[in-house]
Amino acid sequence: MALTSCSDINKPELREGSRGESVRELQELLRKNGQEISVDGIFGAGTKYVVGVFQCIMFLPRNGEVDNNTWCALFRKAPADMEVLRKGDKSxxxxxxxxxxxxxxxxxxxxxxxxxxxxxxxxxxxxxxxxxxxxxxxxxxxxxxxxxxxxxxxx
Missing domain, CATH: 1.10.101.10 (PGBD-like superfamily/PGBD)
Structure with a gap:
């Protein structure tokens, strides 16, 4: 997928209990991003944990649910749409x-x-x-x- 902007992503939100090809794609992307995970198309507790680890690595809110920002970071293999931080910032x-x-x-x-x-x-x-x-x-x-x-x- 050629990604020019995070707004170009048209993927469903996924969470524990989701199943199907989108979950399989998620799991494959997690693997390509260096995470150890089974690719079975079932978003169980293990997938939720691995998503949370990936979110933490990419400085995203760690909730184990896959939204547009998580999809974007997965495709980019890097943090996406992050704010610029500099001396004086507090957050x-x-x-x-x-x-x-x-x-x-x-x-x-x-x-x-x-x-x-x-x-x-x-x-x-x-x-x-x-x-x-x-x-x-x-x-x-x-x-x-x-x-x-x-x-x-x-x-």
Whole structure:
């Protein structure tokens, strides 16, 4: 599927109890995204768990239900339609970034959702290590690199 925008996706919302070809496609996409899952077309507790892990990796709300944003991240194999974050921002999403940087031994401070100088330094370190523009701003390329970091807090 050639994906130009998340709004191009026309997939059904799926949740525990769903069955059929769309569930099978979901499970195959989860596999292609590195998740261990059986492809049986049945959205059971195991699929719900794996969807939740994937959502966490992609910085999406972890609810185990597949909406347009989850489909988009599955097709892109990367976070999709994420807001740009920078020093001064305060949010739950900043807290998730801090946790991921902490999990990867790049951030050693309070996980408080406040994008301060320590968070900015950790982001700049990631950007430098990955060959990105070192500006401390989390845009699309930095989101992609963040999603590839260790994620023990998602398991």
């Amino acid at each position: 739950e999403l900043v807290r998730k970034v801090q946790q991921r940087l902490y999990d990867d031994d790049r951030y050693r401070s309070t996980i408080d959702g406040d994008f301060g100088p320590v968070t900015e330094t950790a982001v700049k370190g990631l950007q430098k290590d990955k060959g990105l523009v070192v500006d401390g701003i989390i845009g699309e390329k930095t989101w992609n690199e963040l999603s590839n970091l260790q994620y023990p807090s998602c398991l």
